[in-house]
Structure formats: C-alpha cells, structure tokens
Amino acid sequence: MKKYKHYVFALLGVSLLLAGCGNQTGKSSSNGALSSSAAEKVYVAPGEQDEYYAFLSGGYSGNLTVYGLPSGRMFKEIPVFSQFPTSGYGYSEETKPMLNTSFGFVPWDDAHHPDISQTNGELDGRWIFINGNNTPRIARISLSTFETEEIIEVPNSAGNHSSSFITENTEYVVAGTRFSVPVPQRDMPINEYKGNFKGALSFISVAPENGRLNLEFQVLMPGFNYDLSHPGRGKSHGWFFFTTYNTEEANSLMEVNSSQNDKDFIAAINWKKIEEYVKNGGGTKMPANYAHNVYDEHTHTGTSTMKKEVLTVDPTEVPGAVFFLPTPKSPHGCDVDPTGQYIIGNGKLSADLTVHSFDKMIAAIEGEKFDGEAYGIPILKFEDVLAGTVKSGGLGPLHTEFDANGNAYTTFFISSEVVKWKLGTWEVIDRKPTFYSVGHLMIPGGNSRKPFGKYVVAMNKITKDRYLPTGPEMEHSAQIYDISGEKMELIYDFPTHGEPHYAAGCPAELLAPKSKKIYRLSENKHEFATISPNDARVERNGKEVHIYMSTIRSHFTPDNIEGIKVGDKVYFHITNHEQDFDVPHGFSIIGQNTSELLVMPGQTKTSIWEPKKVGVWPFYCTDFCSALHQEMQGYVRVSPANSNIELSWSLGE
C-alpha cells in the first residue's frame, strides 16, 4: 500500500510538472519561447568557455575589467592607473614607477575608452590601449600577459577624454583634451579663457615590433572642448574626427553657457598631412615635462623617464589639414562606420543624429566651399557635408557602433534605449529599452572595418532596481542584446565594476591561444632575481638589507632570517620558482606599509618593509597554494638598532 501511494504521488507530481510546462508555453507563447531561448543564448555550461572577450573600462576604478560574452562573467580586473593591492601593482618596487607623472606619484585615474590594436582596420589582438582622463595619460596593455606594459603622460592636456583611439594600422594612438587650458600653463585670469586657451590633440606613435609609445606631435587647436574621436578607416584612413562642444569658449556655468550655439563642430584632422609636415621639419619644439613609464616583461620591472620636449603644430600653418564640420547641439560620440564613408555626430542635446559624408566633405574641401572660419580654420557648409539625419524620436543620442551588415546602433541616454538604424537610408529598424540611462555600447570589432555583429553590450549609468539593493552605492548595470536577427533581443543583465564608459571586444580565438601561462624562470632578467634556491641570501648595505628569496609549494627559501635591525630598509625580492600554470605565491609580512605581493610563476617582485619594533615577526604566503599552504611561513628576527647580531638565514636547519 505504502509503495503504491508513493507511485501515485510521483505520477501526480510528474503530470503537474508536465501541465506546468504546457501551460507556460501555451499561455504566453512569445514570451515563454523568448525567455527560454534567451537563457540558452547566454548560458555557457560549466567547463565551457565564452565566444568573445569584452574589455570594459573601469571609469573611476582606474582599471580595466575583462568579461566573457555572452555569459557576462567577469574574468579579471587589470590594474592600469590605480594601485591594486590584490597583485601589489603600484605597491611593489617594480610597479611604483608605472604611476609616476610630472605631478609625482599619482595612484589613481579615471579610465574611459579602451581600444584594441588593429592591422588593416581589423582587430589584431596585440594590445589594448586606455586613457587616464584626470591626470592625462595613455596606457598600453599586453593582450598576451594582460598586464599594463606602458603608460605615457600627455602634456598640455587636461581631461584626456577624446582618447584613446587608434588608427587602422595602429600607427597612432590619439589623445585629445576635453578641457582647454593655457599652453604652456601659466598664471592668468580664468575669464581671459576665450581666444587664449588651447586644446591639444596628441598623436602618439606605436612601434609595430614592441608597441613602444612616443608622442610625435600635438596639434594646438582653438580652445574648445574636444569630447570624443574616432579614426577614419578604409577610404577615410589618414583622417581623424573629433567632436567639440563649448565652441562658445565659456569658462563658467558651462551647463548653460556651453549650450548656446545651435551647432558645434566635428573637427576633421588630416593626420597624414600633418605627419608629412612634421617629417619635413615643420612644427615648433616646446619645453615640456611628462613621464614615460615602461614595464619590461623580462626584468619584471618598470622604469620611469621624464621627457622634456614636445613638438607642437599650429593647424593654420598646415593648409588643407584641419576643417570644421558644423554639427548640431553639442555632439558627444564621434563614430565612423566600417566603410569609412560616414561620420556620425551624436548631438547629445538633440533628438536627431547627424551623419556626415566623407566623400561630400572631400568634395567641399576641393571646391573650397567654406562658411567662414574659426581661428583660421575653415568651416565647411553644413548642407554640403551632410549625408543624412536619423530621426529616431529618441532623446539624447550619445554613441554609435556598427554591425557587418550596414546597420548602426545608437544609444539614447535620456530616453534609455538602443536604436538600430540603416546606414544610407537612415530608417529606424528597431528600438529596445535599456535599464537605465545608457552611455556607451559595444559590439566586438564595432569600431573597425570588420565588426562581429552577434551581440551588443549596453553600459548603463543607472542601476536602480535591476539587482538586489546594496546600500546607496550600486555597481553599474550592463545589458547584452542578441543582434543576429532583424530585431534586437535583450538576453542578459550583468553588473560591472567601477563605471564602464567605453569597452572593446574581440573573438576569444584571437587572444586565448596566445595568452601567456607562465613566465620562464630561465628568461627572468630581474636585477634581484633568485634563479636558483642555492643563491637565496641576505645582503646588507648600510641600512639597506636585500633579501633574495625564492618560493615553491610550499616554503620560502630562506624562512628564518636574523640580524635585521630596527631602522633598516628591508627589500624582500621574491622569485616564484613555480613553472606551472596558475600557481602564484603571495608574500606579506606583519606591519608592511604597502600591500602584499602576488608573484606569478617565474616572476620576481619586491616589497619594502621598514621594521619599527624589536621582535620576531612572521611572514606568510597569501595565496592558498597547496595542501601545505598554511605551513608556508617564516620568521624575521628584528633586533635593536645598536645590536651586533650577524646577518644569518636558513631553511630547515
């Protein structure tokens, strides 16, 4: 009887389940089908991997975060402009120089617009660049080590916002100033801004063999705000386009005073022409002071060099190089379609998008159809360069990306939506809400000649009710839409870190096969490396003590050190002797005034420790490395300053 009852209940349960399923699909056929397919579309099963990498800027975190698409899973945070105690970046002796600037050590920035290197206008996956907005800097990050390899400061710039966008063969990474300032900086009344301040647009070359950055020249433009930029591509390769606002040159209450003109400009810069001018000795060398910081993968060490000169170019001295394209209502995003034919100005205070035609622009320049000039720079006639207007009905257009089928996708901040429209016909095909107040959007390769138009990620400024509340501060939300069909489909919501502005993405197969797994110990050229545990030692040089220490699962060599004195400067140089993927060791010591170190296999990192108290002080490994991780520890004996205890070190004695 009992058994029988169980069967009945089981049968009943199964039939209920079945009925439940049937009801759902039956009741709301479209919704039910959609939601189940949305789940399938973003589901990356345990052990499987994503199809795309997405690199989201961290905004005020100063860093870059790496996500997978379509899963929205976060893989890593790459420290760029901010100290990062998780790895010791900006705390270790090797990485402190990376954050050096002409203002001294600046341990933070506001990171905005990542861009992946390109060859022939297609993503090549060598490096990713990102700008520091606050203390103007450009960083280059290796896409094999996922580490920041280089940071160059940008002089004469302030609010480095129309950055860091690269030309189609990564000839230059371009950095434009948002805030115009006196150039050179000087003591002058703020209200004499108009006509006196300048906006510097910097062209930083990228060496093809190793990515080394060099500030080649700066175009000193009129004192507008240079908001965003993108390179020409294909037929427009050789040109760069910058949106401007505050062509009023207001210096106060900008919210009102910078929005007076009916039209601002898109500045079109023929950089090939300026490059040629500079190569022939053009331009003016100007004293400057800016930091150039380079991290070497083999010495595992960063060095900072101060540069003392910059070449500036007065655009009026290079005829035919710079033109203004009138563009309505304080345009924000400046985006160029995959063919290079259309330049889209996203007039943020307008309802419409303005699309300029590259061919028409060239024709107007050749026909010298100018509508006056601004500070000697010719202004083209709006009607002569206009390709079309997208009348979407949305409000506050900010940014546009593209797929490979001649469609464009524009975010509207005020009306919180993504609008899909057709290039050439300007007709609106679809619109979908975002949650909420969307800023940038990103399609992998969406600002190159070859977009991968499967997903678009919309990055929002406001989260509100999308997740469980976590107090007044919440991470920004992002949404993934499937754009493989005619209509966009919202398939996933995920939280981000910091405030993502722009992002860049690429197919996983471009990066995953060449991602570095370990650093070869035999290639370690660090000045203080301990290549063999037999070389582990402690050396004193006055009050400086250098500890050459090696690690392997699960001990430090040496792990007992005596003869350290109060007032010493103790450098722990830790070399990780592991040569296996994903086996870092950590290092921390009580009272350390910096952060821990996380040392990758084959790498050397250094932490400075200044013992203040007599005693026997422990250090330990912070990364759970093996079954004997808890045993991975050691002691340093610290004696009074006047003690005569000899230096000694040992392991297992």
Next chain:
Amino acid sequence: MKINIVLSALMFSVLLVGCGGKEEKKTDGFSVDRKKSTEKPVETPAADNEVPASQRITLDEKGVGQIKSITLDPEIDMEMASTGEAIYNTNCTACHKLDKRFIGPSPRGIMERRSPEWIMNMILDPKLMTEQDRCAKDLLIEFNGAAMANQNLTVEETRAILEYFRTL
C-alpha cells in the same frame, strides 16, 4: 575528568614555558615538541605495514605518461649531465637536496630504485603520476602531502636531468 585535569595541567605548564621562552636561554623548554616530532614519522609508514615508498624498489614500473621506453647508453654523456645539473639546480633544489631528505627525497640512488621512464614521467607530469601510479601516490603520502611541482620542462631537459642523476 582526570584526563581533563591532566590536560589542563599540561596546557598550563606549556603556557608557563611559553612565557619563559621570551628570555632567550629558556627556549630549550620546548623539547617536549621535539620528542613528539621524532615519534611521528615512525608511526606513519608502520600503518601501511610495508616498505616505505621511498625505499621500495620498483625498477620494473615505467610509471604513467608520455615516456614509454628509454635506452640508456652504457657511457654517461657528461655534457648532457652537466646541462641536467644546471636545470636541476634551478628547478629542483628548492625541494630536493643531494645530501638529505628535504621536502622531497634526495635523487641520490634513485637509479637503483626507479626506472628511467618512471623518473622522467614523474618530472614531466607529477600530477598524473600521483593520481595513477601507486608508488608516486605513496611517495606523496610519505612526504607529508607535499605535491611535486610541475616545472614545465621539455622531454629534452628532463632527459638531461636523468643523465645527471646517473652521475650521483
């Protein structure tokens, strides 16, 4: 109850000794600990009731991995051996010392206990070996659960280390 009292008395005395330890000369008071540590290693292998893995002779076992068969030249290739010695010094000495048992066993005499194939397989993929080879598994237990690190060496580098082991 009795046990409790004894235990707390013990704890108390340890505490007292611990306090005394601050004065350097009384650190010898910790000899209790030392006795404990000498007792333990005797117990562990005994539980298995057979020869400890480190002393076992398994010359017929080739282990698990990519090395299936190695023929050693009767003459030791001294050039290869010195290459192997250099690799050994960089990659292995953190755990393996010639003159003593350390984190792992000394390589001295290993050629009399293990086959060349077993040695190379152990160096090339210690994780696979400790999962699938009986002797490697027992060694892991005998050596306190300290898993041998994969040093990502090539077959050629591993072969050179083997040649170096022949000289020991």
